[in-house]
Amino acid sequence: MSAGLAPEGGQPEFLRAFDIQAGDFAGAGNVSIAVKNLLKELGFAPEVLRRAAIAAFEAEMNVVMYGGGGHMEVFIAPRAVRLVISDHGPGIPDLDLAMQEGWSTATPEMREMGFGAGMGLPNIKRNSDQFQITTAPGQGTRLQVDIFPR
Amino acid sequence: MPASLAQVAQWLRADVLCCAHAMDRSIAMCHGSDLMSDVLAFSHPNTLLLTGLTNPQVVRTAEVAGIYGVVFVRGKRPREVMVALAEEYGLPLMVSPYAMFDACGLLFSQGLRGWSLCGPGQRP
Numbered sequence: 431m432s433a434g435l436a437p438e439g440g441q442p443e444f445l446r447a448f449d450i451q452a453g454d455f456a457g458a459g460n461v462s463i464a465v466k467n468l469l470k471e472l473g474f475a476p477e478v479l480r481r482a483a484i485a486a487f488e489a490e491m492n493v494v495m496y497g498g499g500g501h502m503e504v505f506i507a508p509r510a511v512r513l514v515i516s517d518h519g520p521g522i523p524d525l526d527l528a529m530q531e532g533w534s535t536a537t538p539e540m541r542e543m544g545f546g547a548g549m550g551l552p553n554i555k556r557n558s559d560q561f562q563i564t565t566a567p568g569q570g571t572r573l574q575v576d577i578f579p580r
Numbered sequence: 581m582p583a584s585l586a587q588v589a590q591w592l593r594a595d596v597l598c599c600a601h602a603m604d605r606s607i608a609m610c611h612g613s614d615l616m617s618d619v620l621a622f623s624h625p626n627t628l629l630l631t632g633l634t635n636p637q638v639v640r641t642a643e644v645a646g647i648y649g650v651v652f653v654r655g656k657r658p659r660e661v662m663v664a665l666a667e668e669y670g671l672p673l674m675v676s677p678y679a680m681f682d683a684c685g686l687l688f689s690q691g692l693r694g695w696s697l698c699g700p701g702q703r704p
Contacts, residue, residue, distance in 0.1 A: 455637075456636065458637065458640075459636075459637060459640030459641070459643075459644065460640075462640075462644055463640060463643055463644065463669075466643075466644065476625070476646075480625060480645070480646050483644045483645075483646075484620055484644055484645060486644075487620065487640070487641070487644040488620060542635075543616070543633075543635050543637045544614055544615055544616030544617065544619075544633050544635070544637060544638065544641070545616055545617055545637070546617070547615050547617035547618060548617075549617040549618065549620070549621045550617065552621075553617075553620055553621045556621075
């Protein structure tokens, strides 16, 4: 990982990668909770933990619902966390639209579980201190989320 | 005004399904919603969640968002697998016979508030 986090964060080091299964609605969220527990064991501040867990969970749900499966990589620096979430999905054709609160292409199954309100990507951005999204039709989506103490 | 989960259970005539040892937790505010997207976007730590949704994603959302306890309204009971998951996370679950509006109203009348009235910097 070449790009550094914020000056106070330090240089990120790869810690662990988790697979996310496509369409696994029953198990969706398990990866994010494992990531939260991992970061908790490492002693990150509760406020960093909470934002990392929320961003991870929203991203994991997106990979399960739309992304055709993928993975989440966790990088850590002394005081900061970087999550990189990549999927094998169709990509996002109109990113500006997808970043608007309320825009959603969720199915009834997703909505029955309480998701698909069009809050996911904006909420990931809100919980991040640095947020990058790379996507193109047919090439999947990659999110990079950096979180450091506020 | 903060309240303990035990007080909430009493006000809502709720059965406690798990984590009875954690009922002395003090909650700072409440969030009533069936939209887990909204819970993730707007809730604060130390919050009580009231919901009519009983799928396992409710428990996972609560764990991720730092929710302190969950009340299922209108007598809806979650499946055993969900209770086991909450037990694993140390998250108290309760079932109240009151419908959502009435459950929220009862807690409001006891002085509890939601994030839009008492969340930091959130007052409309």
